[in-house]
Amino acid sequence: MMMIKRADIVIIGGGIIGCSIAYNLAKMGCKNVVLFEKNSLSSGATGRCGAGIRQQFGTKTNCILARESIKIFENLSQELEYDIELNQGGYLILAYTEKEVNQFKKNVALQQSLDINARFINVEEAKDIVPPLNTEGILAATFCPTDGHADPFKTNFAYAEAAQRLGVKIYTFTEVNEIGTENNKIVAVNTDKGKLLTPTVINAAGGYSGVIGKMVGVDLPVYSQRHQILITEPIDPLFKPMLMSFSRNFYCQQTPHGSIIMGFGDPNEPKGDDIESSWQFAREMAQKMTKVVPLLKEVSMLRQWAGLYNVSPDAQPILGEHPQVGGFYMAIGFSGHGFMLAPVASKLISELILTGRTSLSIEDKLDIGRFKRGELILEPSVL
Amino acid sequence: MKDETIICRCEDVTWGEIRQALEKGYTTLDEIKRVTRAGMGRCQGKTCQKIILGEIAKFCHKKIEEVSISTFRPPTKPVKLGTLAGDDDD
Secondary structure: OOOOOEOOEEEEOOOHHHHHHHHHHHHOOOOOEEEEOOOOOOOOOHHHOOOEEOOOOOOHHHHHHHHHHHHHHHOHHHHHOOOOOOEOOOEEEEEOOHHHHHHHHHHHHHHHHOOOOOEEEOHHHHHHHOOOOOOOOOOEEEEEOOOEEOOHHHHHHHHHHHHHHOOOEEEOOOOEEEEEEEOOEEEEEEEOOEEEEOOOEEEOOHHHHHHHHHHOOOOOOOEEEEEEEEEEOOOOOOOOOEEEEOOOOEEEEEOOOOOEEEEEOOOOOOEOOOOOOOHHHHHHHHHHHHHHOHHHHHOEEEEEEEEEEEEOOOOOOEEEEOOOOEOEEEEEOEOOOHHHHHHHHHHHHHHHHHHOOOOOOOHHHHOHHHOOOOOOOOOOOOO | OOOOOEEEOOOOEEHHHHHHHHHHOOOOHHHHHHHHOOOOOOOOOOOOHHHHHHHHHHHHOOOHHHOOOOOOOOOOOOEEHHHHHOOOOO
16 A cells, blocks of 8 residues: 555656656755656666666767766766766767768757867777777767766666655565546556555656556557677677667677677567567677677677667657646657666756746757647758 | 574575575565575576575465576576677687
């Protein structure tokens, strides 16, 4: 049975988005915040993500969000009193086609105009940064030294524990099965452990956010899609940055722990919530990465898994209140970048809920209404 | 058991770290794995998982068969990426 009967705000989802929102709301003074997670914390996409953090995006909105997120990441271990193992080894994004060369020049110009310290570099410099790189077919690259990596589990537990210290109640293994509305306004949340009255619900359910939308009778413009990852045994330091290519479709990074994590997005992957691992993925991934870094042939894969992207129409997150249901807020559609954007996204949505505006003044670029207004600016740099 | 006793030999996780995780309220194998890295190393928990399951059962006053185990992640034993890629003949 539920210990309390009423909450000011209910958050659905115990991943990095939900837990970071819980923390930010409590930090801003909100007293009665409850978070429901149907499984354990980080059991969804957070615990399954590639753990990378980058600022090298192709739209202004994503660049600004990522830049502000890195600023928060840089002080997060101190702020949350928990080592999140932030490691800024940079992201090296490889251009294999002329089209990419042109796109990357535009991206870097945009990034530099927004004070992101990315630069366009030649093949020799790329090889200096990653000595074991096979440069065959590479035309150029972009590099941002402050991009990097943090431990998603630790970051999420750090947020969750800090939120609890500030009074947030977190209920794991508690599944929301109904959301009550009256006159198109949120009034209650029903779970398998009992019912709670609340005027505000935040949908932070990631790959399952569409299911939560249906509970209040709205179709959210997001879909879920499986993405797979594998990890190797830990080895001595081999290269520092995340290696990434959009045209060859891969990302690969050595974690501070020494293991190498890698993934790619299958263009034929159907929409849905399948999270089974496939043998074909492991084989294709190994074929891709042993070409790019031939030394990896001698390194053993330890395990593989899959998780869900929650994809929005422009690959940028949807943050804000739903226009048809009062008190129903969304922090969804992160399109594979939820972990890296969580620190800033959680701050913005908390500001929006408690003050009606965001400190970055970009709420009108992130609301769900942008799709109806026809302001679709597609993010070109996603996997 | 002493706090210094190594439970997960692959990742050097001690009983003290696992005990602290339990006391913080992380009482499933998946949660302990995520907080401490126990079972994430080369043997993928083949050595430590049973010990941790036993300790969770004791801590939660449950029978060991009532404690759920982690999801199995392929492959069963480490495989070289070169072998996976299919070019182990060169």
